[in-house]
Amino acid sequence: MSEPDTDIYRQKNRKLKRVLNIILLSFLPVSLIFIFIFNSLIGAILLFLNLLAVIILVWLARKYYNWTFVFLLVVVIAIIFKSQRWPLSGTFYTIGFSGLACSSFFSSVIFLKRYHNNTFLKYIGFSSSIILTVVMLGLLWKTMHWPLAGIVLNVGIIVFIPFLFAFIFTLPGSNYINWSKSERIVFFRAVIIPMSFVYVMCFLMFVIPDFYRSMTRLPLLPFNMWEFDLLNMPGL
Numbered sequence: 001m002s003e004p005d006t007d008i009y010r011q012k013n014r015k016l017k018r019v020l021n022i023i024l025l026s027f028l029p030v031s032l033i034f035i036f037i038f039n040s041l042i043g044a045i046l047l048f049l050n051l052l053a054v055i056i057l058v059w060l061a062r063k064y065y066n067w068t069f070v071f072l073l074v075v076v077i078a079i080i081f082k083s084q085r086w087p088l089s090g091t092f093y094t095i096g097f098s099g100l101a102c103s104s105f106f107s108s109v110i111f112l113k114r115y116h117n118n119t120f121l122k123y124i125g126f127s128s129s130i131i132l133t134v135v136m137l138g139l140l141w142k143t144m145h146w147p148l149a150g151i152v153l154n155v156g157i158i159v160f161i162p163f164l165f166a167f168i169f170t171l172p173g174s175n176y177i178n179w180s181k182s183e184r185i186v187f188f189r190a191v192i193i194p195m196s197f198v199y200v201m202c203f204l205m206f207v208i209p210d211f212y213r214s215m216t217r218l219p220l221l222p223f224n225m226w227e228f229d230l231l232n233m234p235g236l
Contacts, residue, residue: 013060016056016060017057017060020053020056021057023049023050023053024050024053024054027046027049027050027053028046028047028050030043030046031043031044031045031046031047031050034046035047035080035084041086044080044081044086047077047080048077050073051070051073051074051077054069054070054073055070058070063189064103064106064107064110065103065185065186065189065190066189067103068100068103068189068190068193068194069189069193070099071095071096071097071099071100071103072096072100072193072194072197073096074092074095074096074099075092075093075096075097075100075197077092077096078090078092078093078096079215083214083215090143090144093140093143093144094140094144097136097137097139097140097143098136098140100132100136100194101132101133101136101137101140103190104129104130104132104133104136104194105129105130105133107125107129107190107191108126108129108130108133110190111123111125111126111129111190112126118183120170120171120173120174120176121174121179121183121186121187124166124167124170124174124191125186125187125190127163128163128191128195129190129191131156131159131160131163132194132195132198134155134156134159135153135157135160135198137152137156138152138154138155138156138157139153139201141153157202160198160202164199167195
């Protein structure tokens with residue numbers, strides 16, 4: 001394409017992106033209102049429209065790390081479907097967690113190959129992506145009740161917790177101020193956002209397990225932490 005054609009193409013992409021962003025900002029809260037207040041399938045239809053808008057936006061951006069947003073939205077849809085006892089929740093869980101695991105593993109390879117001049121991003125990005133891959137697979141296996149799920153999820157969470165401390169203590173020496181714009185974008189979209197998702201899931205499991213169970217309609221998953229009741233006996 002010539003330069004004028006390229007400019008026209010870019011302008012059309014910008015207009016389309018604006019329209020899709022407006023759809024996301026308007027349809028997402030409306031869909032949640034229809035689901036949780038009116039318990040209507042209209043909310044599910046609007047959620048699908050949101051998912052399609054996110055997929056188109058990611059496709060227009062043509063960046064591998066943007067697919068994290070798509071799979072995160074699929075997981076959110078799966079959780080909503082599960083809480084409402086709608087069908088296809090297992091399918092959405094499988095697509096969402098499998099996609100997150102695959103995208104994290106792909107990111108780990110990219111971190112090792114491309115970022116030789118940024119030691120922090122190379123090794124911390126690689127380590128976080130591998131840990132995220134294991135955790136996502138563990139969440140998928142637990143959700144689908146597949147064998148060895150507890151072992152995979154426990155290993156992922158046990159490694160994830162000390163990694164957070166290593167990440168926090170090494171970040172000040174990463175020379176973040178001098179990073180390029182592309183490095184910062186990759187850092188936030190391929191590392192920070194999926195790590196924040198895992199952190200929120202762990203927070204719900206350990207701190208407010210009742211809300212986690214009501215949201216996912218699953219038992220408390222990691223470390224075999226099952227509920228127990230004290231016997232109502234005199235003197236206790």
